[in-house]
Amino acid sequence: VLMHAIEITSFGARIAGRISNRVALGTTLAQTLYTASRFLLVLFLPSLGFLVESGIDINQYILLVLITYFLSSLVTAILILNLNKVQIFFQAVFIRYEKHSIPISIIKSLTVKNKDSHIKVFDKFSFQKIVFKKTLVSFGAYLFLITGFFSAFMLAVLYPDYRLTLSQLTAIFHGFGSIIFAFYLDPMLSRSIDAFKNKTAWIENVYSILLGRFLSYLFVFILLILLPLLLKYWL
Numbered sequence: 001v002l003m004h005a006i007e008i009t010s011f012g013a014r015i016a017g018r019i020s021n022r023v024a025l026g027t028t029l030a031q032t033l034y035t036a037s038r039f040l041l042v043l044f045l046p047s048l049g050f051l052v053e054s055g056i057d058i059n060q061y062i063l064l065v066l067i068t069y070f071l072s073s074l075v076t077a078i079l080i081l082n083l084n085k086v087q088i089f090f091q092a093v094f095i096r097y098e099k100h101s102i103p104i105s106i107i108k109s110l111t112v113k114n115k116d117s118h119i120k121v122f123d124k125f126s127f128q129k130i131v132f133k134k135t136l137v138s139f140g141a142y143l144f145l146i147t148g149f150f151s152a153f154m155l156a157v158l159y160p161d162y163r164l165t166l167s168q169l170t171a172i173f174h175g176f177g178s179i180i181f182a183f184y185l186d187p188m189l190s191r192s193i194d195a196f197k198n199k200t201a202w203i204e205n206v207y208s209i210l211l212g213r214f215l216s217y218l219f220v221f222i223l224l225i226l227l228p229l230l231l232k233y234w235l
Helices: 002-019 023-053 058-082 083-099 102-111 132-157 160-167 169-193 201-234
Strands: none
Touching: 002 058, 002 083, 002 169, 002 201, 023 083, 023 169, 058 083, 058 132, 058 201, 083 102, 083 160, 102 201, 132 160, 132 169, 132 201, 160 201, 169 201
16 A cells, blocks of 8 residues: 555656656656655565465455555545645655755655745646546556556465466566556656646646546455455356
């Protein structure tokens, strides 16, 4: 949950970069945050592996996954609705970065209220800013990205004799989502952020991508709740 929260927060850096005419710095800081969030995998993956090795019951595992997706969807919704506050924080970081390093700038922005009059605001979320096609593509991409680890390790729980092989399926799940994001969603967002003449397209892209991500969490959460009923009906 924390890893995904950091990833979503990184969108605020890109927004702040566009609003304050510091696109390169915003993109760099967003990528820095994304890379930093990957360090949490050092704790996350061994923990999942330990659960499989310790013989966790499939019902307990699904309950754990349910809680994770519920919290992730909740955090995503909160961040989407408060995206302006997030990007204002990063604008403050940019201002302090002129005199300090990035870590010091972040700490100072967290502990000291910024009163700079040059900070600009970002449009609030509205369904009028959503492009259905882009939201659908984002939903599909993140559906693969957010289910990769849990799906692979769930198969390892169900078939423990092949757990080492099945745990490697994570790369397959992530591969599809990563390709969609790397070759369509991210370039689309970057191009619209660079196009200063169009003042609405980049806002639509930001909210469409984030809404697609939120819907992917919500979809998996609902699917896992209904899964026992569906299996009972089909069987």
